[in-house]
Amino acid sequence: MTEIRSSATQPAGTGAAPARSDAQPVVEISGAGKIFGSGPTAVHALQGIDLSIRAREFVSLIGPSGCGKSTLLRLIGDLIPASIGSVKVNGKPARQARMGREYGIVFQAPVLFEWRTIDRNVELPLEISGRPAAERRERALEMLRLVELEEFAKKYPWQLSGGMQQRVAIARALVIDPKLLLMDEPFGALDEMTRERMNSELMSIWRRTHTTVVFVTHSIPEAVFLSTRVVVMSARPGRVTSVIDVDLPQPRTFETRESERYFELVTAVREALHQRDLDAPGARESNGDAARIRAEGYA
Amino acid sequence: MAAAPAIASATLLRGDVRSGLSRRGRAAAIAVIVVGFLVLWEVVKWVGGDPWRIHASILGFAINYEHFPPLKWAIASDLALPHLWSIIGAYGQPAVRFGPPVWQVLIGASLFTLREAFVGLVIGAALGLLLGIVFVRFRVLERAFVPYVVASQTIPLITIAPIVVIYLGARWTSVALIAAYLTFFPVTVAALRGLRAADPRAFELMRATAASETQVLWKLRLPAATPYLFSALRVSASASVVGAIIGELPSGIPDGLGGQILQDVQYYITGPERLWATLAAAAVLGMVFVGLVGLADRLVNRGRHQPART
Numbered sequence: 001m002t003e004i005r006s007s008a009t010q011p012a013g014t015g016a017a018p019a020r021s022d023a024q025p026v027v028e029i030s031g032a033g034k035i036f037g038s039g040p041t042a043v044h045a046l047q048g049i050d051l052s053i054r055a056r057e058f059v060s061l062i063g064p065s066g067c068g069k070s071t072l073l074r075l076i077g078d079l080i081p082a083s084i085g086s087v088k089v090n091g092k093p094a095r096q097a098r099m100g101r102e103y104g105i106v107f108q109a110p111v112l113f114e115w116r117t118i119d120r121n122v123e124l125p126l127e128i129s130g131r132p133a134a135e136r137r138e139r140a141l142e143m144l145r146l147v148e149l150e151e152f153a154k155k156y157p158w159q160l161s162g163g164m165q166q167r168v169a170i171a172r173a174l175v176i177d178p179k180l181l182l183m184d185e186p187f188g189a190l191d192e193m194t195r196e197r198m199n200s201e202l203m204s205i206w207r208r209t210h211t212t213v214v215f216v217t218h219s220i221p222e223a224v225f226l227s228t229r230v231v232v233m234s235a236r237p238g239r240v241t242s243v244i245d246v247d248l249p250q251p252r253t254f255e256t257r258e259s260e261r262y263f264e265l266v267t268a269v270r271e272a273l274h275q276r277d278l279d280a281p282g283a284r285e286s287n288g289d290a291a292r293i294r295a296e297g298y299a
Numbered sequence: 300m301a302a303a304p305a306i307a308s309a310t311l312l313r314g315d316v317r318s319g320l321s322r323r324g325r326a327a328a329i330a331v332i333v334v335g336f337l338v339l340w341e342v343v344k345w346v347g348g349d350p351w352r353i354h355a356s357i358l359g360f361a362i363n364y365e366h367f368p369p370l371k372w373a374i375a376s377d378l379a380l381p382h383l384w385s386i387i388g389a390y391g392q393p394a395v396r397f398g399p400p401v402w403q404v405l406i407g408a409s410l411f412t413l414r415e416a417f418v419g420l421v422i423g424a425a426l427g428l429l430l431g432i433v434f435v436r437f438r439v440l441e442r443a444f445v446p447y448v449v450a451s452q453t454i455p456l457i458t459i460a461p462i463v464v465i466y467l468g469a470r471w472t473s474v475a476l477i478a479a480y481l482t483f484f485p486v487t488v489a490a491l492r493g494l495r496a497a498d499p500r501a502f503e504l505m506r507a508t509a510a511s512e513t514q515v516l517w518k519l520r521l522p523a524a525t526p527y528l529f530s531a532l533r534v535s536a537s538a539s540v541v542g543a544i545i546g547e548l549p550s551g552i553p554d555g556l557g558g559q560i561l562q563d564v565q566y567y568i569t570g571p572e573r574l575w576a577t578l579a580a581a582a583v584l585g586m587v588f589v590g591l592v593g594l595a596d597r598l599v600n601r602g603r604h605q606p607a608r609t
Contacts, residue, residue, distance in 0.1 A: 079503050098509055105507045107500045115522045115603045124518070128510045156602050176508075 027053040032085030044237035060223035068238025103180040104173030110165035112157040119153035143171035347372030412555040415543040419478025427483035431490020477546030482535035489531030493524025
């Protein structure tokens with residue numbers, strides 16, 4: 001499986017945005033691991049992760065529950081520290097990048113502050129970084145226009161649907177104009193139709209913002225449709241089992257989902273995901289469940 | 300997922316109704332309960348109270364009625380349970396000979412006690428919130444001091460009140476401090492929960508944005524805690540009125556409801572309805588005070604929650 005991983009060092013998906021010449025990867029992870037707890041109860045959530053993501057890539061992390069994909073996202077964002085190995089963002093240690101507010105993040109739930117109106121929710125990151133009020137307002141409106149919600153600026157979160165709230169969360173993540181956007185199953189809670197529409201909207205936002213995206217999902221079609229590269233992970237311990245380049249042409253549209261190549265890639269990702277089931281001895285399943293539950297609790 | 304029940308319970312405590320009752324429906328329900336209670340009161344008097352009679356002439360019609368209750372209950376005697384009309388009548392009588400009527404005295408006394416209760420609530424709420432913030436920020440202090448905060452509430456107020464009065468003198472400010480002693484505790488308990496009540500991912504969001512501890516406090520912890528704090532303030536508001544009334548007793552301040560109660564108790568044998576009249580005034584004061592806190596809640600949190608559909 002390691003031979004597939006080597007593709008991480010090759011150029012990004014061919015159909016993707018024109019590869020920029022700056023050689024420095026946006027995300028560079030080498031030998032990273034995460035262990036929760038210690039002693040006999042320790043859980044190896046992640047082990048031996050090597051991953052390099054260049055500018056303007058759209059990389060999906062996919063795998064079964066408990067494979068550590070959300071944990072890996074949190075290592076990149078320095079929301080939890082790596083136990084071993086190094087995680088670099090924009091060439092700096094992850095912590096320094098976080099302190100420099102160099103990435104935006106979107107969770108599975110919108111996590112909007114119910115006491116703030118929509119525009120003030122979007123302004124929040126700018127407010128925290130101490131930008132002047134006029135600039136904040138202007139930027140927030142610009143972002144709300146990007147997600148096509150400017151007429152809802154003065155509404156409260158409960159007045160918006162789930163999909164709209166998630167678009168606000170994306171606007172909030174992008175308001176600081178980050179080079180990197182981290183997304184943790186952002187459309188996991190939406191129904192299939194809304195999810196597909198959000199996928200298309202995310203594609204158009206991505207094309208317009210020149211952002212690098214790391215996207216956690218457990219939906220194979222979603223991963224293939226969105227990504228320039230799909231990173232397949234497996235659990236116990238969480239590790240990268242294969243990396244699949246998605247060479248579907250840009251821009252991705254409704255027709256993309258019906259193309260021959262799309263189905264081939266969906267099948268390829270599915271087979272990569274089930275590879276583990278074929279070579280995992282059944283004996284490991286029993287204690288694995290406890291480990292998975294623990295790891296999920298942290299994820 | 301734990302957020303949903305937390306919000307639900309906070310909503311219950313806030314007094315928001317989603318039970319399908321409109322505001323008018325709720326007012327009607329309260330009115331029915333109050334009227335029912337008053338009717339029950341007089342039914343008990345009718346069945347087991349003291350005999351009474353009316354000899355009067357209204358618009359030329361002579362009314363002569365005598366009532367002899369079939370039973371005799373000690374609890375329903377005129378001394379233990381005066382007639383509602385005697386209590387209502389008491390408001391019109393002069394408080395002292397040739398003095399102003401009781402209702403006027405009671406309004407003055409209520410306002411005096413309200414000032415003590417209000418200042419007590421402000422001091423108590425500020426202290427309670429401060430303790431909550433410090434405990435949430437420094438968990439070591441929480442483990443070290445919360446047992447003492449709990450223990451402080453097991454000391455009877457009756458023993459604290461005279462000490463405060465001896466130290467600080469028989470002033471209304473002393474009484475406010477005594478009231479504060481009762482009011483800080485619910486706020487501290489609510490703050491300990493409320494300041495930690497926000498979605499864990501909201502804390503991650505703040506971390507991702509490199510927010511300082513102070514920013515997390517002001518922009519996330521405190522706003523997320525307001526539903527908890529306001530439900531605690533409702534409890535504290537009524538406790539503050541009780542604290543103020545009890546605080547007036549050892550200080551010998553005659554101007555408030557506490558002083559009024561002392562006086563009424565002394566004359567209970569000759570005029571039991573006076574104590575009941577003061578008691579009703581104290582209850583109304585408590586309700587008004589809690590209502591004011593509820594109004595502040597609505598003002599602070601307007602727009603924040605989906606309003607109940609009517």
